[in-house]
Amino acid sequence: MAHVEHAEADALHEPKSFLTRYIWSQDHKVIAIQYSLTAIFVGLIALVLSGLMRMQIGFPGSLEFMDPAAYYQAMTMHGMIMVIYLLTALFLGGFGNYLIPLMVGARDMVFPYVNMLSYWFYLLSVLVLLAGFFVPGGPTGAGWTLYPPQAITQGTPGTEWGIVLMLVSLAIFIVAATMGGLNYVTTVLQARTRGMTLLRMPLSVWGIFMASILALLAFPALLVSAVMMLFDRLLGTSFFMPALISMGQPLEHQGGSPILFQHLFWFFGHPEVYIVALPAFGLVSDLISTHARKNIFGYRMMVWAIVAIGVLSFVVWAHHMYVSGMNPYFGFFFAITTLIIAVPTALKVYNWTLTLWHGDIHLTVPMLFALAFIVTFLVGGLTGLFLGNVIVDIPLSDTYFVVAHFHMVMGVAPILVVFGSLYHWFPKVTGRMLDDRLGKLHFWITFLGTYAIYFPMHYLGFLGMPRRYYAYPDYEFIPASAQDLNAFITVAALTVGVAQLLFLYNLAWSTFKGRPAGGNPWKAASLEWQTPDTPPVHGNWRESLPVVHRWPYDYSVPGVRQDFVPQTVSEEELERMREADRAATEQKS
Numbered sequence: 001m002a003h004v005e006h007a008e009a010d011a012l013h014e015p016k017s018f019l020t021r022y023i024w025s026q027d028h029k030v031i032a033i034q035y036s037l038t039a040i041f042v043g044l045i046a047l048v049l050s051g052l053m054r055m056q057i058g059f060p061g062s063l064e065f066m067d068p069a070a071y072y073q074a075m076t077m078h079g080m081i082m083v084i085y086l087l088t089a090l091f092l093g094g095f096g097n098y099l100i101p102l103m104v105g106a107r108d109m110v111f112p113y114v115n116m117l118s119y120w121f122y123l124l125s126v127l128v129l130l131a132g133f134f135v136p137g138g139p140t141g142a143g144w145t146l147y148p149p150q151a152i153t154q155g156t157p158g159t160e161w162g163i164v165l166m167l168v169s170l171a172i173f174i175v176a177a178t179m180g181g182l183n184y185v186t187t188v189l190q191a192r193t194r195g196m197t198l199l200r201m202p203l204s205v206w207g208i209f210m211a212s213i214l215a216l217l218a219f220p221a222l223l224v225s226a227v228m229m230l231f232d233r234l235l236g237t238s239f240f241m242p243a244l245i246s247m248g249q250p251l252e253h254q255g256g257s258p259i260l261f262q263h264l265f266w267f268f269g270h271p272e273v274y275i276v277a278l279p280a281f282g283l284v285s286d287l288i289s290t291h292a293r294k295n296i297f298g299y300r301m302m303v304w305a306i307v308a309i310g311v312l313s314f315v316v317w318a319h320h321m322y323v324s325g326m327n328p329y330f331g332f333f334f335a336i337t338t339l340i341i342a343v344p345t346a347l348k349v350y351n352w353t354l355t356l357w358h359g360d361i362h363l364t365v366p367m368l369f370a371l372a373f374i375v376t377f378l379v380g381g382l383t384g385l386f387l388g389n390v391i392v393d394i395p396l397s398d399t400y401f402v403v404a405h406f407h408m409v410m411g412v413a414p415i416l417v418v419f420g421s422l423y424h425w426f427p428k429v430t431g432r433m434l435d436d437r438l439g440k441l442h443f444w445i446t447f448l449g450t451y452a453i454y455f456p457m458h459y460l461g462f463l464g465m466p467r468r469y470y471a472y473p474d475y476e477f478i479p480a481s482a483q484d485l486n487a488f489i490t491v492a493a494l495t496v497g498v499a500q501l502l503f504l505y506n507l508a509w510s511t512f513k514g515r516p517a518g519g520n521p522w523k524a525a526s527l528e529w530q531t532p533d534t535p536p537v538h539g540n541w542r543e544s545l546p547v548v549h550r551w552p553y554d555y556s557v558p559g560v561r562q563d564f565v566p567q568t569v570s571e572e573e574l575e576r577m578r579e580a581d582r583a584a585t586e587q588k589s
C-alpha cells in the first residue's frame, strides 16, 4: 500500500499541461468523465435508432428509408450499444472510475496509466463500431446476439463490412474492459485506506467490484467467439458454420456448430446482464440509505447476495436457449438454477423495502429515481420468473413479452439508477447542484412514459406478436387493434426520447450556472463526501489519507443531533458529539 500512502508518489502522474490534465489524463476522475460523456453520446445514437424503429412499428411505412434491412441494422446497433457501449461502459468506466478511489479512500486507481489506456481503447471501439454506418452495406443487421450462420451469410444486412467491424469493435472493447476491470479489482483489494475493511465498503463499491470480476470472467467467452466468427467470415474456417446451401449454391463451410456459438454467447451474455445489474444494485442501495436517512437493512446479507448472484449468473446461461432444441434434462437443470438466482435477487428487494420502512424519506430527485427503480425491477424480475420456466417460456420466447421483460429489467431499471446516481453525485463532480424542478419533470415523464411503453408490450407478447419483425401484415392471430396499441407505444416512446433533452439541458446549464453545492449537500456519511476539496483535486486527499472508523450507513444514530456520522468519525469523537448534544439540551430545559 506504500505506493498510494504518500502524496509524493502521486506526483509521478501529476498533470503538467492542459493536454495531460484533460486529454491524456491519468486522473481517475477525468477518465470517469471522459467515459461517461462518450457513453452518453453513443447512448443518444441508440436512443434515436429506437425512435426510428418505433416509427416503423407504430406507423408502418412512415419513414421512407426504413426498409427491412435498415430496421434490422437499427435494431442490432440499438441493442448492442445500449447493453455494451452505454450501460457497461457507464457503470464500470464512468461510475466505477469516479467512485472506487474516492469511496475506499485511495488517491487514484492502482494503475493510472492502464486506466488511461482503457478509456482510449474504449473510444477506439466506439469509433470502429460507428464506422459501420459509413461502409458499403452498412452496419450488421444480425441482431445483438449475432447468431451464426445468419450473421455472416449473404442475405443478412451488413455481411460485407458491418459484421467485421462489429466483431473487431467488440474485441477492442473487451481489451478496454479488461484493463479497466483489473484496475477496479486491484484497487478495491489493495488500495483501501486505513480502517476501510471489506465489510465497511459502501454497497456501490461491492456492486462494481463484483461486476468487474464478472466482466473479467465472462468477456473472454465473447472474445473467443468474436475471433472465431471473424475467422469463419474472413478465412473460411468453420467453427460455427455447418454445411449450408445459400442462394442455390453450397457454401464452402461444413461441420461447424451454430449451437456452440449460442453457448459461448450466452455464457458471456447472461453474466453481462448482471454486469449491468450489480452496479445498479449497489448504487441504488446507497441512494436509498442516504435519502431515507436510515442504515441499509441487512448489509451483510446484501453483500452476500451480490456475491451469490455473481457466482450463480455463470450457471444459468442456457435459459436463453430453451427453444434451441437442447436435451430436455438441460432445460430442467437451467430452469432450476434460474429460479434459484431469484432468491438472492428477491432478498435485495426485501432489504431495500425494509431500509425504507420507518425511514425519514426525502423525496429528492435521486430518491424518486431510486424508488422507481425498485418498482420497475420488481416488475421485470417477476416476468423473468415466468420466462425461467421452460414450459411457460416456449410459447413466449421471441415474442414482445421477452422484449418487455428485458427492457424493464435491463433497459429501464438500470437507466433509472444511472439518472438517480447522476443527480446524486453531480454535485461532487462539479461542485454544483442539478436543477431540481427540471429534474422532477424529467423524472415523471421518464418514469410514467416508460410504463406507457413497456406495459402494453407484455400484452402484445401474449397476443403472439413476434419480436424482430419489421412489419405484421396478414397475421390472422394478431387482432387489428394491436396496431393502435403499437401507435400508442410509439407516441410514448418518442415523448420519453424527447424528454431526455431536458436532462441534457440540465447537465449543461447546471455545470456552469447551477446552485453551488458545498462539499456534502445530501449530508451523506460515505467517504467520497468527506474530501477536503469539492470537486476533489488530483490525488483526492491533500497530505494525508482519511482514516475510517465505521461503516458508511450511520444515519439517524441515537443520541446525536446531526443525523449522520461520517465514516471518518471515531468512537471518541462520536462520544464527544453525544456529550455536547446532551449538554445543549440540558441547558435549554
Ligand code: HEM
Pocket: 145, 273, 274, 276, 277, 319, 320, 338, 339, 341, 342, 345, 380, 381, 382, 383, 384, 385, 386, 387, 388, 389, 393, 396, 397, 398, 402, 405, 406, 409, 410
Ligand atoms: C429473476 C430474475 C430473472 C429471470 C428468471 C430471467 C429469465 C429470463 C429468461 C428465461 C429469458 C429468456 C427468454 C427467451 O428468450 O425466451 C430472459 C431474457 C432476458 N433477460 Fe432475464 N431474467 C431475470 C432477470 C434479468 C435481469 C436482472 C436482467 C438484466 C439486468 C435480464 C436481462 C435479460 C435480457 C437482456 C434478456 C433477453 C436477451 C435477448 O434474447 O435478446 N433478466 N430472462
Ligand code: HEM
Pocket: 050, 051, 053, 054, 075, 076, 078, 079, 080, 082, 083, 087, 142, 143, 144, 145, 403, 407, 410, 411, 412, 415, 453, 466, 467, 468, 469, 493, 496, 497
Ligand atoms: C425509450 C427507450 C427505448 C425504446 C423505445 C426501445 C425500443 C426498442 C425496439 C423497438 C426494439 C426492437 C424490438 C424488436 O423488433 O424485436 C428494441 C430492441 C432492443 N433494445 Fe431497446 N429501446 C429502448 C431502450 C433500451 C435500453 C435502455 C436498452 C438497454 C439495455 C435496450 C436494449 C435493447 C435490446 C438488447 C434489444 C434487442 C435487440 C435485438 O433483438 O437484437 N433498449 N428496443
Ligand SMILES: [Cu+2]
Pocket: 269, 270, 273, 316, 317, 319, 320
Ligand atoms: Cu439470462
